[in-house]
Amino acid sequence: MDCKRAQFNLTAYDDKELAGSEALEIKNHLEQCQSCTALRLSLSETWKALDLLPVEEPDAYAAIRFLNRRKPAKVFPVFRWAMAATFMVMLTIGSLMTEKSGMMNPSSNQPEQAALTSSLFPDLESSGGGNDKVLFEAIFDEADSTGNK
């Protein structure tokens, strides 16, 4: 076996990847060839030096984080029911409060508006109360009389 072929097979020889007969040939060649033996040593030192390549331990929780992120968010059935019930209760309370304050039925506060109007414009009482036309005339009349003075 020549050096060129021996050297080509050195890595495979050290990795025990050669068939028996080929490995034996390399072994015999190395016993009588100093340069190939030196190269083999150099290659194995390089291989050993790679142990110094920086490496880190993974974050202890990285795999857990990955697995948790992969899962769809779990909402327990009881919690889901509680959320739905709370929403319904809030909706009911909201609608009751709205109804009580009259926002749902604007006509329900008409008496209060009439009382307010009569207190501001007492003259309107005699001229028919809620009639818009009379109301506007009264306002303009009042403005005219004030201006004439």
Added chain:
Amino acid sequence: MDNAEQLLRQFKEGDEHAFEEFVKGLWKPIFQLAYRFTGSSHEAEDLCQETFMKVYQNAKTFRGESKAFTWVYRIASNVCLNWKRKKIPEPAPPDIMPHERHDFLMKLELQEVFNKLSAPERMLVLLSKFYGFSYQEIGDILSISPEKVKSRLHEAKVKLTKELPEFFKKGGGVNGLQESTV
């Protein structure tokens, strides 16, 4: 990981817990493969996640023509090599304490020499050196023949030996190397 086949089979049958065990068992070696390849723990974690996401998505179609173990490494290798193709800038070296400087600089120099190898060569070296895969298994992972593994690995080793500063080795026998390997 001896029970990788079994866990993957159980997962294919619908056992999600088996997938969790599978991930927990392989997270560290895949992370460290990605770390040595990229030199960054942040990138390594991202690549690790991408690897296992692909495992999760493709496990149902895994036909078992190769070992589950080598299948995962194939995915991880592809993820790493694709990352390299995206041309992401090298991470900045971390801050170091003065007493760590010598050790750190040695490692940095070694990393620089290692990074001179092409991305496939680096992957080849990592799979052989740190995971003890046979040439046949590395061939399965990287989709090349065992003969190709043999020649490429030897070439990578010779390149490293030529580039590596002398203080990493004592022999210096690389000078006797015959030009152009077979």
